[in-house]
Amino acid sequence: MIEIKNITKIYNKEGAEVRALDDYSLSIEKGEFVAIQGASGCGKTTLLLSIGGLLSPDKGSVVINGNAVYDMPVEERTVFRAKTMGFVFQQYHLIPYLNVLENIRVPALAAQGEVPEERLEMLIKTLGLKERINHTPAELSAGEKQRTALARALLFEPDILLADEITGNLDEKNVEIVMNCLFEYQKAGGTIVLVSHDTALCKRADRIEELTVK
Amino acid sequence: MKIRYLVQKEIKRRKLNFALCLLSVIVAVVSVCSVFTMLEIYDLRTKEIVQKKEQETKERMDSLEDDYRKITKQLGFNLLILPKNQNISDVYANDFASKFMPEEYVEILANTKSMLIRHLLPSLQQKIVWPEKHRTIVLAGTRGEVPFAHKAPKEPMMVAVPKGTMIIGYELHQSLGVKVGDKLRIMNREFTVQKCNESRGNIDDITIWIDLKESQELLNKPGKINAILALSCHCHGGNLGKIRDEVNSVLPETQVYEKGSRVLIRAEARDRAAKEAKEAIQAEIKQRKDLRKERENLAAIIVPLVLLTSVVWIVFLFMGNVRERKSEIGILRAVGVNEVSIMKLFLLKAFWIGIIGAFCGYVLGIGGGSILGGLFSTSLVNVPLFVAVIILAPLLSIIAAWVPAVIASRQDPAEVLKEE
Numbered sequence: 254m255i256e257i258k259n260i261t262k263i264y265n266k267e268g269a270e271v272r273a274l275d276d277y278s279l280s281i282e283k284g285e286f287v288a289i290q291g292a293s294g295c296g297k298t299t300l301l302l303s304i305g306g307l308l309s310p311d312k313g314s315v316v317i318n319g320n321a322v323y324d325m326p327v328e329e330r331t332v333f334r335a336k337t338m339g340f341v342f343q344q345y346h347l348i349p350y351l352n353v354l355e356n357i358r359v360p361a362l363a364a365q366g367e368v369p370e371e372r373l374e375m376l377i378k379t380l381g382l383k384e385r386i387n388h389t390p391a392e393l394s395a396g397e398k399q400r401t402a403l404a405r406a407l408l409f410e411p412d413i414l415l416a417d418e419i420t421g422n423l424d425e426k427n428v429e430i431v432m433n434c435l436f437e438y439q440k441a442g443g444t445i446v447l448v449s450h451d452t453a454l455c456k457r458a459d460r461i462e463e464l465t466v467k
Numbered sequence: 468m469k470i471r472y473l474v475q476k477e478i479k480r481r482k483l484n485f486a487l488c489l490l491s492v493i494v495a496v497v498s499v500c501s502v503f504t505m506l507e508i509y510d511l512r513t514k515e516i517v518q519k520k521e522q523e524t525k526e527r528m529d530s531l532e533d534d535y536r537k538i539t540k541q542l543g544f545n546l547l548i549l550p551k552n553q554n555i556s557d558v559y560a561n562d563f564a565s566k567f568m569p570e571e572y573v574e575i576l577a578n579t580k581s582m583l584i585r586h587l588l589p590s591l592q593q594k595i596v597w598p599e600k601h602r603t604i605v606l607a608g609t610r611g612e613v614p615f616a617h618k619a620p621k622e623p624m625m626v627a628v629p630k631g632t633m634i635i636g637y638e639l640h641q642s643l644g645v646k647v648g649d650k651l652r653i654m655n656r657e658f659t660v661q662k663c664n665e666s667r668g669n670i671d672d673i674t675i676w677i678d679l680k681e682s683q684e685l686l687n688k689p690g691k692i693n694a695i696l697a698l699s700c701h702c703h704g705g706n707l708g709k710i711r712d713e714v715n716s717v718l719p720e721t722q723v724y725e726k727g728s729r730v731l732i733r734a735e736a737r738d739r740a741a742k743e744a745k746e747a748i749q750a751e752i753k754q755r756k757d758l759r760k761e762r763e764n765l766a767a768i769i770v771p772l773v774l775l776t777s778v779v780w781i782v783f784l785f786m787g788n789v790r791e792r793k794s795e796i797g798i799l800r801a802v803g804v805n806e807v808s809i810m811k812l813f814l815l816k817a818f819w820i821g822i823i824g825a826f827c828g829y830v831l832g833i834g835g836g837s838i839l840g841g842l843f844s845t846s847l848v849n850v851p852l853f854v855a856v857i858i859l860a861p862l863l864s865i866i867a868a869w870v871p872a873v874i875a876s877r878q879d880p881a882e883v884l885k886e887e
Contacts, residue, residue: 298885307801308881328805335803342884346798350480351473361468363803368468405802417884 254444255281255304255413260313262299273299274310279462283412286435286445288455291464297448298417300464304446305415306334318412335363339406343418345398347390347405353377353397354386357404364409376404379434396427403431407438414438416447420454432457470808474815481788485820488784488864492824493831495777496860500832501839502766503852506759508840513755517748524744531737546584547724548572548695548714555724562670563592563605564693570679572718573695577613579717583710587613588696591682592674599652604639605674606653608682630678632661638672640664653677654685695721778867781820785813785871789878796875797883806876813875817868821861829856 257279264271273296281287289297302308303315306322315322317337325333339360347356357376361368377383380400390398399419406414414435420428432454439445447458455461478485549558550566557565573589591608611627628634633653635645640663645651649660658677666672683689711723789796796809829852837843 302881302884305801307884331800331803331805334801340798340801340884342798344794346794346801346884348473348795348798350476355468355476358468359799360802362470362473362799362808363805 254283254285254318255279255446256314256316257300257304258314258316260300260303260310260315262296262303262308262310274303276313277464278313281444281446283444284439284442285460286439286447286458288458288461289446289448289464290450290452290455290461292450295464297450297464301415301417301446301448304413305338305340306330331363335360336409337412339409339411339414341399341402341406341414341416341419343421345390345402347398347401349390352387352389353382353393353401356390356401357382357408359405360408369408369410372410373404373408376407379437380404381430395422396424396430399423399427399431400434403434407434407443410441411443413444413446416445418449419447420449420451428454470811471815474812474819477792477812478816478819481791484784484788484791485816488781488817488820489824489827491777491780491784492820492860492864493828495774495863496825496828496856497832497835498770498773500829500852500856501836502770503849504833504836504847505840506762506766507847507849508836508842509755509759509762511842511844511846513752513759516755517752520744520748520751524741524748527744528737528741531740545726546697546710547726548576548697548718548721549724550693551720551722553693553722555722558724561594563594563607567591567688567691567693568721570683570690570692572721573613573692575717576695576697576714577615579713583713584697585615586696586698587615589613589679589692590694590696591679591686591688591692592694593686595654595686597675598654600643602639603673604636605670606682606685607674607676608679608686609676610679628661628676628678630681631658632677633658634662634664634676635660636672636674637664637666639675656681656685774863778863781817781864781867782870785817785868786874789813789871789875792875793878793883796878797880800878800880801884809876809878810872813868813872814865817864817872818861821864822857824864825856825860828860829853 257277259276259278260274261272261276262274264273277296277300279287279300289300291297299308303310304317306315306325309323314324317333320333322330322333348359351359354377357373358368377386380403382397382400382404385393385397385401388397390401393401399422403419406416416435420431423431435445435447445458447455449455547558549555549564550568553564553566570589573587576584576587589610593606594603595606596602597604609628633651635651639645640660645660645663647660647663650657651660652658653675664671677685679692683691707723707725714721714723799809833847833849837847
């Protein structure tokens with residue numbers, strides 16, 4: 254499903270070379286829930302963005318469903334990403350002038366086809382957003398924002414969900430709602446790559462991949 | 468969800484950014500439209516002033532024309548139609564022609580259409596020694612004016628002298644002590660004095676006028692005349708050439724002379740006045756054209772400067788908008804929105820700003836120009852300008868937003884999403 258082969262990513266920070274990923278390889282099966290754990294600056298987000306086709310590694314390859322992601326032209330990769338992956342980030346990245354319902358529908362801008370209304374309703378219900386659909390992000394709590402971002406990521410049932418520190422700002426109750434939703438998605442055949450330094454949360458995954466600072 | 472919807476929502480959210488961009492377009496369009504309107508008003512005023520002056524000149528000229536028509540008539544015949552072989556020097560020396568032409572010439576002229584001349588008077592004149600009085604006189608035979616066949620009859624300037632009568636010049640009747648009703652003999656023929664003329668201070672004072680037929684018999688020139696006096700109106704001036712052409716076309720054996728008269732001098736004065744009035748109008752037009760050119764030149768500097776400032780201002784505002792929407796663009800790219808759609812987010816907004824700005828700017832520009840120009844008229848609604856503004860304002864707005872839109876579309880989403 255996901256084959257990461259010997260990827261290296263180097264950043265230049267104020268003239269100094271920082272190796273975020275160094276000859277790193279990882280294989281994830283379809284339907285697997287993998288947690289990537291490690292200290293700050295160990296390259297967790299870099300790995301996630303590389304899998305998501307958003308950050309080209311300096312060396313190595315990322316192959317998803319048999320497609321070498323970085324061999325594709327940019328526009329093709331964009332379409333591939335829209336069809337295959339969903340993203341959730343710690344900072345939610347909700348569009349401030351759209352309400353909850355509109356934010357969830359945003360992937361429709363890139364999707365080839367209609368919004369699956371039944372799934373949209375199901376996600377709103379599952380994530381407890383029914384009462385908040387007309388509210389803008391500024392009127393939501395952190396948990397509601399993250400649930401909205403999760404609903405947006407899962408709307409078109411992507412093959413892979415890439416989640417970066419999604420519970421970092423949430424209370425226990427919201428963590429449970431989010432995690433239950435992730436397990437539901439996994440049960441339906443989805444693959445999850447979760448980046449977190451919350452050990453308790455990572456233990457709930459099928460597998461933990463430890464990244465260390467180089 | 469469509470890009471258009473996202474643009475609408477973003478405009479509602481960031482009203483200040485939109486308002487400032489709109490203001491920038493409005494200022495640019497207002498500057499263009501107000502300049503055009505003021506120049507249009509200036510042109511209308513120029514037209515109005517010139518028309519007024521032309522009307523005044525025309526009225527003055529019409530009045531002069533009428534005056535000269537009357538003066539011309541009062542001052543008498545001013546054209547002399549003579550036999551072609553007549554030496555004009557002899558006419559000046561003797562005050563009458565020495566050559567003769569058939570009397571029927573006057574009938575031919577009277578029966579010709581489109582004659583520029585009026586009042587035809589055939590005459591036969593000759594200087595003779597009056598045998599009975601031993602005095603040199605001018606004997607002039609006249610039959611009165613010959614009416615034109617194709618013109619409305621006019622009151623004659625000179626009436627015929629009845630047969631057997633005479634009109635006698637001032638010098639003659641004074642020196643001979645002649646009164647009206649006296650009987651005088653000329654070359655053994657008796658004439659009754661019908662009228663004694665007042666002094667005219669010219670050769671008329673030693674002239675005796677009798678019937679043409681009788682003069683032809685006395686002078687032994689049957690059926691002959693030596694001049695046709697005529698009147699040419701100087702209403703329009705400078706038509707002697709045309710008169711000559713007309714007369715020569717029907718009477719090739721004649722020549723036409725204009726008598727140097729006060730009419731001619733006055734006509735020349737009138738023509739000069741007309742010329743001066745025309746020159747004054749031309750000078751006014753030139754002065755206003757020069758002033759317009761100066762205004763055009765000033766506008767040619769100010770308008771592009773305003774347009775450039777507006778474009779730069781829009782660029783800055785859009786750049787600010789792009790920076791503000793970095794996270795939004797990052798997530799849109801992450802969910803698979805392509806570069807073209809990201810560009811559309813900005814260019815569509817720029818298009819709307821251009822369209823709304825064009826409408827508002829046009830109305831305010833025309834209104835402002837009217838206030839500054841001090842003229843309100845529906846004729847100031849300039850459709851081609853409106854069309855140009857509606858096309859060019861969105862185009863300029865899109866051009867201004869292009870670079871920020873490209874920067875936004877090429878923004879690396881990873882950079883934004885990593886910043887967490």
